[in-house]
Amino acid sequence: MEHKAYLDYAATTPTDQRVVDAILPFFTERYGNANSLYALGRDAARALEDARERVAASIGARPDEVIFTSGGTESDNTAIIGLATAGGRATGHVIVSAFEHHAVLEPAWWLGKHGFDVTELKPRTDGIVHPEDLAAALRDDTVLVSVMHGNNEIGTLQPVRELAAAAHARGALFHTDAAQTLGKADFDVTELGIDAASFSGHKIYGPKGTGALFLKKGVRMAPYLMGGGQESKRRSGTQNVAGNVGFATALEIMDAERPTEAPRLAALRDHLVERLLGEIHYARLNAVDAATRLPHIANFVIPGVEGEAMLLHLDAAGIAVSTGSACSSGSLKPSHVLLSIGCPVEFAHGSLRVSTGRFTTEADVDYLVEKLVPIVERLRSMNPLYEKTVAELVGAKG
Amino acid sequence: MEHKAYLDYAATTPTDQRVVDAILPFFTERYGNANSLYALGRDAARALEDARERVAASIGARPDEVIFTSGGTESDNTAIIGLATAGGRATGHVIVSAFEHHAVLEPAWWLGKHGFDVTELKPRTDGIVHPEDLAAALRDDTVLVSVMHGNNEIGTLQPVRELAAAAHARGALFHTDAAQTLGKADFDVTELGIDAASFSGHKIYGPKGTGALFLKKGVRMAPYLMGGGQESKRRSGTQNVAGNVGFATALEIMDAERPTEAPRLAALRDHLVERLLGEIHYARLNAVDAATRLPHIANFVIPGVEGEAMLLHLDAAGIAVSTGSACSSGSLKPSHVLLSIGCPVEFAHGSLRVSTGRFTTEADVDYLVEKLVPIVERLRSMNPLYEKTVAELVGAKG
């Protein structure tokens, strides 16, 4: 295999070498516990607070509004459960969008089993949660709304500012999962007017197992990880100084490079969409009507093929992509995200998510299309229902 | 300052260079998401499962009994809350020892506020939780008992095997926090007969922000971090492959070196105790009567001085130690551990924890004593109550 193309940056990213360099001293030399009083501990504390300030500066927050966590999942769990149950609250109404990551959905479901009333708000077929729809779902007893900033499967960017305003108009707090958008789209907590936001380090060329939670000053939250009282009592556990420094460094690089990187990736995406739709019959871009989208994610439905089979054949050609098909889960349930925007189940099984990043070139994208065309042909030729599917597709079109 | 002595290995350890070497490839090259199907993901999954097998082998468990977490705190939270509330249970009796780390105490208190009845079981003055005392505290509705394997402040080793047997005899599950003992004392889950155990990577020369939870096959546990369903649905969040490989590597090194390292540290400790008690008037070793103790921790009470002041003066001499005095918390509460074993409050303020490790030499220990003697003298000379204290001490002795 000559060419290799990693096109799954939305799943995870390599850690940038500059980030690794920033991390390294904290393993063997600057290894103090940031909660210790002596010099080595104070040095670690300073590095930690410096990292906090850098993250805060990037998102337009105060340093004491930034809580370091072990990743997007922990941030989401903490925000959803911690905000809903703050001050011992045990009832109330919570709204989450139906296409949230499971790191938000599962805690919401947990709340639903523990005294709260939970509404899953559907996005429209354009892959956007419309503020009017949120306004209609809000109730007097709504305590918390969570709508992600950018969807990890279909890449649509949500009108978070308007959504937060709608939530606030009815007295609810607003959290957004920004794991996929931090560093990739403008993100300023003041401008967005949000109360809390979740971030993940390994999506921005930082280390896995790192992340942060923005929590607006004055907003009450029950801590989720409890113990030694670190992070101003809001997240216990010895701080991962190396990891947090890595996270901050990664974010700074994202910010510095975004002015050129975002348009570059958007152009790559547009090129990919054009070629792929041009060369693969019946292929469709999911959430094609979205008014706003992330530059690095494109999600296709390729009728008549199953996602995992497509993915494995691409893998054999050295190409890494992902599929919303969850055949692998044994549940036979296709992506809840695609279903939420009205994609028919049988097509959702044949979805393909391509996500690009720092090291992606146009050659990578071209190589993907080149390899994908014969793979799709072959899989379709093995599909006993393909002719029927085509007839339906053509019928639906005509 | 010529000499430097890091003597706070129980707080955190430097990451061993061999561990760093093992981790590095996972940042920039082997960066796949362990849940991805393509080659890069499978490579990460293999590394992760390999790490899991190595941890399992070390503790005498099956690989599927090892869950990777973000550290000791998360493991403790997950075990305490996850085991108590498994299967939707909302009531029952939980016993934790009174000198647990706050990562166990706080979740227990949380349970106490959410329908459970919680008993804090006191150790005796020897720093040991006696199985008879546990037997007396157990009730028919006790669902979970948690007693730490080795105490992080006073270094006493608990009779976990007997304690677990006592819990099981009454139908309760048994968890142990082994953050301070893993790799430092023999630890075999089958021999100990426990249902769950918590571990922390940064206590064994692994990276901060890593850890694991042993959960016995067949024992039900509600997951704590919820989301993508990683770690066989028991701990969600993209796995920190680099960190987990680091944790496993660190543990293997501990195991390989323990036969020589444990006796070396025990001898250093005995040397320290002898010199310090010999040269500092009225100094006492806490939990002096413990039948079993860890080789790397010694905790002293130095009447007539305050811990933080002692610590800061030692710091000025390049020595890093810790104190159970929690003056720094603003709560003025001294160590709950020392109080639990009957140390008078006014003496608990003057505690000194010395914990040694891989890079500690006898010269470090001697240097500590040498510097400590004049510091104690000076602080006592500044203590307006010192003469009264001595009179009381002498009176108590006579």
Place this chain on the structure above:
Amino acid sequence: MIYSEKVMEHFGNPHNVGVIEDADGIGEVGNPVCGDVMKITIKVDDDRIDDIKFQTLGCGAAIATSSIVTDMAKGMTLAEAVAITKNQVAEELGGLPPAKMHCSVLATDGLKVAVDDYLVKRGREPIAGEIKSSDPHFDPHEDDDEDHTH
């Protein structure tokens, strides 16, 4: 979740792909809504499977189990063919991830339906019994961990 080498071999180069035009028996199982559909066509000679071909829409395991089951069945008596179990299929492939065990049911079911189709068309008694073609026939497994897109 990692497939065995044998699975990847059969997935990459499946045997007996296609449709026998003048088939003696046809088995179609699965359902596009579930993401797995399999069609088996057989030629029967003297109650033995003389030729067999399949078409499958499905994941890597679905395709590999289809391929191996056709290999296994070829030359077998009808009675032998319907006796092939999902575990034999999985074993023949060097194992399947727990979450994928249901795929081997799809393959054995397809074969059973094709055999019964042949028998019924000949006015004989079916020997495999009823297969609910849209039923995935498996217990969602507790131990799989690749539920969601990251």
Place this chain on the structure above:
Amino acid sequence: MIYSEKVMEHFGNPHNVGVIEDADGIGEVGNPVCGDVMKITIKVDDDRIDDIKFQTLGCGAAIATSSIVTDMAKGMTLAEAVAITKNQVAEELGGLPPAKMHCSVLATDGLKVAVDDYLVKRGREPIAGEIKSSDPHFDPHEDDDEDHTH
């Protein structure tokens, strides 16, 4: 939690340590159970603090605030001395970590008690008012994060 340089200076080399043997006023505040005890002795001349010494059992901040408060008070009139606030003490030290603000209360309290002791001994009216010597006088602060030993 990090101390300012000024705090560390005063902690490392505290000024005015000791006891004035023939003191005109003595102030003792704090409580060994709380971990902080301070004793201030003063010599007074013409209602001015002519000499002042302290002894303190306590943390770094307790010692540093004791040291600075004695520096500040030396030469002041009694009225000026009792008017020193905890915030002035903290300011003079280049700030104190929030969790340590109570230590500056200990220092100002000790001074007040010594001044009143002098006045009462002379049969005059106390000017500082009542100090509960065992009361830590502070709100446990929400924003500290060094609660426990690791």
